[in-house]
Amino acid sequence: MHGNPLLYSSNPISQCPLSLFIRHRLISPFRWEVSGLASVSSSSRVQWPLNFPQTYRNALCHLHSTASQEIVETSNSGSGYVEIGFLSSVHGLQGDVCVKPSTDFPELRFSTPGRRWLRQQVSGRETIQEVELGEGREHPGKKSWILKIKGIDTVEQAKQLVGSTLLATEEDRPELEEGEFYTRDLIGMRVILKETGELVGTVVNVFNSGASDLLQVMLVSFIDMPNGSAKPEVASNGQSGSLVWVPFVEAIVPDVDLRRRELKITPPKGLLELNLRCDERSKKERRQLAWKERKKLQKRLVAAKRKLYELGQQHVFHGFASGEKSQRSSLTEQIIVINTKLFQQALQNIEIFSRRWNVTEQMNEARAKLLHTLKISEDCFIHSANECMLQENCILQQRGLFFLSKGKLAFCLVINDIQKSTENSSLPLLQKLLCDDHRFGKKEDRHSVPLVLVCPTHAIEPLQKLFLDHDHFAFNSQKVWFLEEEKLPIVSNSLEEQKKHKILLESRWQILQSPVGSGGVISSLSSQGILEDLAVMGVEYIQIFNANTRYVGNNSVLLGFVDSQEVEIGIQIYKDAEDMEESYNMIFHMNTLKKLTKQLDKLRFYPVPKLNSYVEKAGKDWISVVPSFPNSYELRSSIYSCLNSWPSDKICLMEITQ
Template identity: 55%
Template sequence: LARFFSLFFSNFSTLFFLSWVLSENMQGSSALSCSSNSISAPVGLCCSQRPTLPFRNQRIVLENPSSLKIFHFHRNTTFPLLNCTATEEIVEASETEGLFVETGYIYSVHGLQGEVRVKATTDFPELRFSQPGRRWLRQQVTGRDMIQEIELVEGRGHPGQKSWILKFHEINTIEQAQKLVGSALLVKDEDRPILEEGEFYTPDLVGMKVFLKETRELVGTVINVFNSGASDLLHVELLPDRNARPQLEGSASGPLVWVPFVEAIVPNIDLSKREMLITPPKGLLELNIRADERSKKERRQLEWKERKKSQKRLIAAKKILHEMEQDHIFHGFRYGEKNQRSFLANQIVDVNSILLQHALQNKKIPYKRWSFLDFVNALQVNDTLKLSKEFFSIENVEHSSIGSKVQEQGHCLISSGKVAIVLALTESKLLGTSSIPEPAGPHEEIAYLHVKALLNDSHRLLKMEDRPSVPLIVVCPAESIEYLKQLFMDHDYFSFDSEKVWFLEEEKLPVVSASQEEENKHKILMKSPWEILQGPAGSAGIVTLLSSQNLLEHLHVMGVEYIQVCSGNQEFINGEMLLGFTKSREANAGIQVFRDAGYLEEHFNIVFSIDFAKKLTKKIDKLQFKAILKPNQHVEMVEKEWVDVIPSSPNSYEFHSSIYSCLNACPPSKVCLVDITA
C-alpha cells in the first residue's frame, strides 16, 4: 500500500509539472491567441423604421449581442460537455468588447438521435438555424460563462411549437443532447446582417442618453428595448433630478418610463455620440411614475389604516342618523351588489348632519326671518359707496381721485397674492340653464360658452397678469368637475397657477318628506335603495365647503387676507373696487350689489376677511334656511319590497340658504356696500 501511494504521488507530480509547462507554452503562443467576453443579459434587438398610422413604427429584430471579450484557454478535462471536431478550445467570458451575438437558446431535446429544440431570439432564424456551419455555445460551469465552438449540421422549423430543431456534429444520442439544454447559441458579431439606413440594432440604443429636442435638456438613459406588439418601446431611466448631472453606474436610479420608438417621438438618433433626441407628447414622461415612493408593505399598512378610518367614520355617521330616527336609510345594506352598498356607505358618510339638523330646526321654529334688503337699508351712509356702471371705464376711474385710490388699493391686494377667489358655477342662468349642464355631443362648446367667456374676460373676473398670484376655488355640481378640470388644462388654467386651483363639489342636503300626519318627523327620501335624494344647499354651502376641506387654514398659511366669493352669472364681478373699499373701511365683509337687478340673491359678489371667514365656519347656526315644498319621486321599503313613489302634489322639502345670510353673524357696522347703478 505504501509503495502504491508513493508511485501515485510521483506520477501525479510529474503530470502536474508537464501540464503547467504546456499551459505556459499555450498562453505564450501567438498562433492560438483569441478574444473572449462576458455575456450580457439584455436581449439584443434590431429596430427598423416602417410607415404605419399614425406614426412610423420600428420593428424589433431579436438578435442578442453577447459581450464576450477575451478567451482564456483551459484543458478539455475541465469541460467535458461537448465533443466537437471544429475546435477543442473552451473559453471563459470576461468583460471586454462584445464579439458574439446570441441568436437563441436550447430548451429541450428532440427525439432519440441527439437533436435539440431551440427558441429563437433573432429575427433571422432562417439564416441562423437552417444554414450549416460554425456556431458557438455559451454554458455556465462553476458559476462562470464558458464558450465552445460547435458545428451545426442541419436545422428545420417547428411551427407548432414556434421553435427550431437542430442537429449538431457528433451529438448523436439523447444523453449527449441533454448536456446542451440551457446553452445559448451564438454567432460572431461581425456576421450580423448589414442594416439599411434608418435601422438600428437595439444594443446600439441601450445606454444612449436621451435629450429633449427643443431644449436639449437631458432626460435620462435608455436601459432596454421591448416589443409591445404595436411598436417598440424604449425603457428610459429618468434622472432623479432633471437639473442634476447624469448618475454614475451603481448610484441611485431614477424612475422608469416607456417611450414609443416611433419617428414622431424619436426623430433623431446619433450613434457616434450615443445620443437621441425626443419630442414626447405632453404628459408622456409622467406616465407610469409612481408618486408614492413608499414600499409595498408601507402602502398596504396605510391602506389598512384608511379602511379602519372609513369604518369609524361610517359608524359615527350611522349613529347620528339613528339618533335622528333615519334608520330606513340602512335598508339598502341588505340588498344589492358590493359596489352599491359601498356607494350607500359613502353617501351616508358625506351627509352634512350638522347642517341638516340646523335646517330642520329652522323649519320647526317660526320666527321673523332675516331680510337682506332690510340689512342693506340699515347700513350707515359712510359705509356705502354708490357708483354707476360707467364709472368703471378706464377714463372715469383715472379722473376720480377717490375711486382710483380705492381701486388701486384693491389691485395691490390682488397682485400681492393676498386675495383668493371662490367662483360659484352652480346657479348660472346663462344659455337657459340652472347649472352647468353635463357635456353631451356637439352641444359641448355651447354649453360651456359662459364658463370660457367668464374666465377669458379680464374685465369680468380678473386681469390676466394678476392671475398667477391668486388662488382660485371653483365650486360646481359633481357631474361637471371632471369636465371643468379638463377645460382648465386645455386652456393652460386660464393663466392661473395650476397649484393654486381647486375644484369642489357644491354642498348638498338630503330632501326630506313633508308628511301632514307626522309634522315634526321628516324622513330622508331615497332616490334608490343605495342613493340618498339630495339637492343643492344654496350659496351659503360654500362656507361649509371651505371649512370641511380645511382650505381656509391653507389659504391663511399662503398669506391670503381676503376671500372674494362670487357667482359666475353676473355682467361685472371684478373685485378691485370692492376689495379696496372693504380694506379702507376695515370691514369684515364687503358686498357689491346692482340696484337695477333688484338685489337678486343668486347674483352675489361678497368679500370676507380671512379672520371673519374662519369665525363664520364656527357659527353655522347663524345661516338661515328656507324649506321649499316640492314634489319628488323616490323609493320606499313597503313590506320588505322596494316601491316607487310618484307624487301628484308636493311631498317633500328642499333646503336652501343664501350666502347673504352669512351677514347675520356680522354687525352692520362691520359691513360695507358698493352699490352700482345703471
C-alpha cells in the first residue's frame, strides 16, 4: 500500500492525451522537462475537454501525488546522470554563474560542495566534464542559484560555461521516504487488475501535471474491460498498441510493488476506455497526421515571427541559436500563443493612455447619459430577501430565474487570486459559494447551465480537482470550460532602438508575461469556439463577473432588467465601490458579445509600471539585469473600456445601495 505517494519524476515527459479531464486554453510549457535519448518536448500544450463519463466523475477521490522532478539522462556509454540545472548567465565579476534549477532538491544540489558534471556542445559534439562545486547560494528574488565553481575565477571563463547543463550522478539521487516514488522506477512496471489478477498492460510513461500524476499504460491484447465492453484488437506484437491514462491516486492505484515490478489498480468504470484510440488508421497514416501537425505548427511560428519582426521584437528569437531542443521548443510555444493583434494594440495605447483607466470616473460620467437605470437595496441580495423586500423588482427576479432554469444564461466566473501555494488560497471560499443554491441556482437547474471559469495557469488543475471531487457541483461536465487568463509580454518602459518598447526576457527561452486584466476575458471567450458552442446550446445571455465582487453568483434581477429594457449590456455597480475594476459584474447578450470579440480594437490598454529583472544579449554574451527602480510596463485592459463603442441606449445600469 502507498498512503500518500509523492512521485519524483525521472523520465522525459510526453504530451498528455487531448481528451482528458478539462478543456482550457493552451497552458504555459512545463519548465521541468529535460531531454534524454528519447525525449519528447514538455512544452506541448494541453487541451482537455471536460467530458468524463458519469461513473468516472463520481469515482475520483482526493489526489495524493505531487510532482517533483529530476530527469535522468542516459548517455550512450550507459552511465546515468541526473540533470539538476541549466547555467543561464554570468553573475558578477568573480566568475560566478547563475543556474536555473530543474530539480526539487535545490538546496541539496547547489549548496553542498562536491563533484558535479557539465554537459556541453563542443564543435557539434556532446561532451561531459567533471567540475568541483565550491559553494552556492540562492539568488534573492529570482528563481535561480548563484554557484562558484572551483577554477572559474573570471568573467571570460564563466562565459564559456553559459548554456551548459549541470549534472549529478544517478546514484546521488536523494533517498525517498516510504510511499514516495521516482517515476523512472515506475516505467516498465506491469499493471494488473486487483480484483481479477488480470494483466492490463505496462507503464510506458508518466505525465507530471503538478497537482496529480498520470500513468500512461499500453494495453495488452485480450483484456476484459470493467464495463464489459469489447476487447482491444490484437496487434501482431502481442499488444494492442492502445494507450490509456491512469491517475496515480490511492483510490485507483492502491498497491505499488517495486520488488515485483507490479501495480495493482481498481479503475472506475469507463476509465480504461476513456482514451482508447477509436480509429483504424495505420501507422503510416498516423505518421502523416503527425507530420501535418508539425507543418501547421511551423506555419504558425513563421506567421508569429513575421508579426514580431514588424513590431521590432526580433530579439526574442536569439534563444533559437542555443540551448537544447526542449528549451527551443518552449520558446516556440510561447511565441506562437502571443496574441500579436492585442499586443500591437497595447503598444499603440501606451503613448495615448499613459495613466490607469479609471472605471469609477467613467461610470460616474456615464450615469447621466444612460437611459436605463435602476437602484436596488443591498438587502435584496441576502438569502432571506422576500417578495415584499424586492417589491416591483420581484418581477425582474422571476424573469431572470426563468432564463436560468431554461439554460438561457451562462456564467463566466473570473478567478484571479488563487495562490500557487495551498495556503491562503481562495478555493475553500469558492467551494462554499458553488455549494450555495442561492448563488448559482438550484442543483436541479444547474445541469442545463453552462459555466466558464477563467483563471491563471497554475489554478487550472486545483480547480479541476475541486470540481471532480464535488461531482462538478451539479453542473453538466460537458458544459464546463476552464480557460487560462489572457496574458501579454512585459515590455521595457523606455523606448529602445527603433523607438520600440522591447519585450523583456526572463531567460533566453522564457518571455516575461503578465495578465491583461478584465479586458482579456473577452479575448479568452473568443478562443476555441466557445461562444459558438454556447449559441448552439441555446444560451441568450452570459454573465461575466469577478470572484472578488461583493455578491458572487447569479444576478437574476439584473438579467430580468436587461431583458425587460431590451438592452444588450447590463452593468451592476455598488454605490460605495472604490475600485469597480476589481469587482465587476456584467451581463451581455450573446450577439453583443460575439460582436465585441470581433472588435477587440475597441479595448483600451494602459501601462502599469513595474520592476522586473531580465536578461538581454550584449554582443555575443547574455547578461542579467537587476533594476533598482520600475523599468517595465505590464499591459492591462478593463472590460469597461469596450463600453465607449456601444450606444448608451443599449446599456442599462443597476446600482446597489445600502
